Amino acid sequence: xxxxxxxxxxxxxxxxxxxxxxxxxxxxxxxxxxxxxxxxxxxxxxxxxxxxxxxxxxxxxxxxxxxxxxxxxxxxxxxxxxxxxxxxxxxxxxxxxxxxxxxxxxxxxxxxxxxxxxxxxxxxxxxxxxxxxxxxxxxxxxxxxxxxxxxxxxxxxxxxxxxxxxxxxxxxxxxxxxxxxxxxxxxxxxxxxxxxxxxxxxxxxxxxxxxxxxxxxxxxxxxxxxxxxxxxxxxxxxxxxxxxxxxxxxxxxxxxxxxxxxxxxxxxxxxxxxxxxxxxxxxxxxxxxxxxxxxxxxxxxxxxxxxx
Amino acid sequence: xxxxxxxxxxxxxxxxxxxxxxxxxxxxxxxxxxxxxxxxxxxxxxxxxxxxxxxxxxxxxxxxxxxxxxxxxxxxxxxxxxxxxxxxxxxxxxxxxxxxxxxxxxxxxxxxxxxxxxxxxxxxxxxxxxxxxxxxxxxxxxxxxxxxxxxxxxxxxxxxxxxxxxxxxxxxxxxxxxxxxxxxxxxxxxxxxxxxxxxxxxxxxxxxxxxxxxxxxxxxxxxxxxxxxxxxxxxxxxxxxxxxxxxxxxxxxxxxxxxxxxxxxxxxxxxxxxxxxxxxxx
Numbered sequence: 001x002x003x004x005x006x007x008x009x010x011x012x013x014x015x016x017x018x019x020x021x022x023x024x025x026x027x028x029x030x031x032x033x034x035x036x037x038x039x040x041x042x043x044x045x046x047x048x049x050x051x052x053x054x055x056x057x058x059x060x061x062x063x064x065x066x067x068x069x070x071x072x073x074x075x076x077x078x079x080x081x082x083x084x085x086x087x088x089x090x091x092x093x094x095x096x097x098x099x100x101x102x103x104x105x106x107x108x109x110x111x112x113x114x115x116x117x118x119x120x121x122x123x124x125x126x127x128x129x130x131x132x133x134x135x136x137x138x139x140x141x142x143x144x145x146x147x148x149x150x151x152x153x154x155x156x157x158x159x160x161x162x163x164x165x166x167x168x169x170x171x172x173x174x175x176x177x178x179x180x181x182x183x184x185x186x187x188x189x190x191x192x193x194x195x196x197x198x199x200x201x202x203x204x205x206x207x208x209x210x211x212x213x214x215x216x217x218x219x220x221x222x223x224x225x226x227x228x229x230x231x232x233x234x235x236x237x238x239x240x241x242x243x244x245x246x247x248x249x250x251x252x253x254x255x256x257x258x259x260x261x262x263x264x265x266x267x268x269x270x271x272x273x274x275x276x277x278x279x280x281x282x283x284x285x286x287x288x289x290x291x292x293x294x295x296x297x298x299x300x301x302x303x304x305x306x307x308x
Numbered sequence: 309x310x311x312x313x314x315x316x317x318x319x320x321x322x323x324x325x326x327x328x329x330x331x332x333x334x335x336x337x338x339x340x341x342x343x344x345x346x347x348x349x350x351x352x353x354x355x356x357x358x359x360x361x362x363x364x365x366x367x368x369x370x371x372x373x374x375x376x377x378x379x380x381x382x383x384x385x386x387x388x389x390x391x392x393x394x395x396x397x398x399x400x401x402x403x404x405x406x407x408x409x410x411x412x413x414x415x416x417x418x419x420x421x422x423x424x425x426x427x428x429x430x431x432x433x434x435x436x437x438x439x440x441x442x443x444x445x446x447x448x449x450x451x452x453x454x455x456x457x458x459x460x461x462x463x464x465x466x467x468x469x470x471x472x473x474x475x476x477x478x479x480x481x482x483x484x485x486x487x488x489x490x491x492x493x494x495x496x497x498x499x500x501x502x503x504x505x506x507x508x509x510x511x512x513x514x515x516x517x518x519x520x521x522x523x524x525x526x527x528x529x530x531x532x533x534x535x536x537x538x539x540x541x542x543x544x545x546x547x548x549x550x551x552x553x554x555x556x557x558x559x560x561x562x563x564x565x566x567x568x569x570x571x572x573x574x575x576x577x578x579x580x581x582x583x584x585x586x587x588x589x590x
Contacts, residue, residue: 201420204420204422206388206416207414207416210386210413211433211434213437221422222422225422225424305424305425305465
C-alpha cells in the first residue's frame with residue numbers, strides 16, 4: 001500500500017509494476033515459462049511411444065487426460081518431465097549415501113574437484129601468460145596467435161589424446177581431467193588479463209613515468225589493480241568453461257565416475273532421466289561457482305574502493 | 309614551413325638575456341629546440357626553434373591557442389616527449405636524468421588519481437615508488453594535505469571529492485615529492501571560474517612560501533598574467549615562441565590586482581600577441 005501512496009500514477013497504470021521492479025519477479029516469470037514449455041514438449045515428444053504402447057496393449061479410446069498422465073510417467077521417456085528429473089535428483093542426492101556410486105553428490109564432488117584444480121591451474125597460467133604478453137613484444141607476437149588457435153581445436157577431439165598421453169607417462173586420476181579444464185579456462189583469463197593489464201589510461205601511465213617507476217612498480221601499483229575487474233569477469237567465463245572441460249574429460253575415461261560418467265552411462269542405457277538430472281546438476285554447479293566468484297568480486301572491489 | 313620563416317619567427321621571439329639579477333640559477337635552458345611528429349599525413353611541426361631560459365624561483369606561463377605546442381613543450385621538459393633537434397637541460401642535465409633524479413613534480417590536466425586508493429594513499433604513491441620510510445611518508449602526506457587544505461579527507465576515495473578537491477589532491481601529490489620544479493599542464497582548465505580563482509590564489513601563496521620554480525600551461529589570459537613573473541606567448545603551425553613578457557607586477561598578489569592598470573597593460577600585450585600569432589590563418 002505504501003507503494004501506491006508513493007507513486008499513484010505508476011501503480012494505477014500497471015498493477016504488476018511493483019512485482020516486476022526487482023529481479024525476483026522477472027526471473028520467476030522466465031522459470032515458469034520454461035517449465036510450461038518443458039511440460040508441453042514432454043507431452044508432444046513422448047506421445048508417439050505412448051500410442052505404440054496402447055496399440056500393443058490393444059487399448060483403444062484412451063482418454064486424453066490419461067494419455068497426458070502416461071506421457072509424463074514413462075520409464076525412459078524421450079524427454080522426461082521436470083518433476084521426474086527433480087524426483088531423480090532428490091532420490092540420488094538426499095536418499096543415497098554420499099559415498100555410494102549412485103549418489104549424484106558423489107559424482108558432482110568428483111567433477112567439482114577436477115573443475116577447481118583445472119580452474120586454478122588455468123587461471124594461474126592465464127595470468128602468467130598475460131603478464132608475459134603485456135611486457136614483451138616478442139611474447140605478444142609469438143604467443144598470442146597460439147593462444148587463440150588453441151581454442152579452435154575441438155576439445156572433444158583433443159581430450160582423449162591428453163588423457164591417453166598423460167596415462168602413458170604415468171599420470172592418471174584427477175590431473176589429466178584437470179588438464180582439459182585448464183586447456184579451456186586459461187584462454188578467457190589470458191585474453192581478459194591482457195586487456196585489463198593494458199587498460200590503464202595514458203595519463204596514469206605518464207604519471208608513473210614522471211615518477212621514474214620501474215616496470216615492476218608500474219605493474220603492482222597500476223596495471224594489476226586496473227586489471228582486477230577484468231580478472232573477475234574472465235574468471236567467471238573460465239570457471240564455466242572449466243566445468244565443461246571436466247565433464248568432457250570424464251567421457252573417454254570409460255565412465256568411471258563424475259557427472260560426465262553419469263551422462264555417458266545414461267546414454268548407454270537410455271536413462272534419459274539420469275542424463276537430465278546430471279545436466280541440471282552440472283548447470284547448478286556452474287551457476288553456484290560463477291555466483292561464488294561474483295561474491296568475491298563484490299567484496300574485493302568494495303575493499304579496493306572501486307564499488308560505489 | 310620554410311626554413312626562412314622559422315628563422316624570422318625565432319627573431320621575433322627575441323629571447324632577451326635576463327640579466328636583471330646576476331646570481332639567479334638557470335633551471336631550464338632550451339636552445340634551438342624543435343620537435344616534429346611523423347604522422348601518416350606527413351610531418352607535424354609541433355615545436356620549432358624554441359629558445360627559452362627559466363630561472364630559479366620564476367613562475368613561467370606558456371599561453372597560446374590549442375595546437376601551439378605549449379603542452380608538448382612542457383612534456384619535453386618532463387621527458388614525456390623527446391625533441392627531434394636542439395638541446396634542453398633541466399638543472400644542468402638532460403630531462404631524462406632530471407626525471408630520474410626526481411627533479412620535478414608534474415600536475416596533469418586531469419587529477420589522474422587512482423580510483424582504488426584513498427586520497428592519502430594517492431599522495432603516498434610517488435613516495436612509495438621513491439622507497440621512503442613509512443614515517444617519512446606519513447609526515448609528508450599530512451604536511452601536503454594541509455598545504456592544499458584537504459586535511460580531514462585522508463580516507464576518502466577520489467570519487468567522493470569534487471573536481472576542485474581532486475585537483476588539489478593531485479597538486480599535493482606532486483608537492484609531496486618535494487621538487488624544486490613544478491610543471492603544471494592546465495591544472496585548473498576543467499574547473500569553474502570561482503574555484504579556479506581560489507586555487508590560483510592558493511597556488512601563488514604556495515609559490516611565495518616555497519620559492520619553487522613553476523612552469524604553468526594555460527589558455528586563460530587573466531590566469532597567466534595573475535600568476536606569472538614571465539609569460540611566454542606561443543603560436544601554432546609550427547609551434548613557436550611569439551613573445552616573452554617579463555611581468556613587473558609585485559610578487560605578493562591578491563585577486564584585486566586584476567583591476568589595476570598595470571595588470572591590464574600586461575594582459576593587453578598578451579592578447580595582442582595571441583591575436584598576431586593567429587592572424588595569418590583567418
